[in-house]
Amino acid sequence: QVQLVESGGGLVQAGGSLRLSCTASGRTLGSFGMGWFRQAPGKERESVAAISWSGGSTYYADSVKGRFTISRDNAKSTVFLQMNSLKPEDTAVYYCAASYSSYTIRYQEYNYWGQGTQVTVSS
Numbered sequence: 001q002v003q004l005v006e007s008g009g010g011l012v013q014a015g016g017s018l019r020l021s022c023t024a025s026g027r028t029l030g031s032f033g034m035g036w037f038r039q040a041p042g043k044e045r046e047s048v049a050a051i052s053w054s055g056g057s058t059y060y061a062d063s064v065k066g067r068f069t070i071s072r073d074n075a076k077s078t079v080f081l082q083m084n085s086l087k088p089e090d091t092a093v094y095y096c097a098a099s100y101s102s103y104t105i106r107y108q109e110y111n112y113w114g115q116g117t118q119v120t121v122s123s
Helices: none
Strands: 003-007 010-013 018-025 033-039 046-051 058-060 068-073 078-083 092-099 117-122
Touching (some): 003 092, 018 033, 018 092, 018 117, 033 078, 046 068, 046 078
Parallel strands (some): 010 117
Antiparallel strands (some): 033 046, 033 092, 046 058, 092 117
């Protein structure tokens, strides 16, 4: 069993930056593919970024490419999402997820989810 806890969300002005962290307990994250998802009010949950177990492969949604960076520190069982140049449309609850698959962007292939952290970007 893996427990994921996100942190780092908050209120920021457009153009600002936030760094989300996701720390795991119960098991180390070294063999898990990891991802960040987000869900805005009235919208479906969408994939934002994903990273392979080694960190060698990454994926970004087109809407965040060039602004967000996903990274991981397996020794600390932590995954990060650096978010720069934030826009009001980035406002959502952000979720961290872990998959038994070494690398996936498919929502259905994630096995463990955090409780989410709110990111609000004001215009």
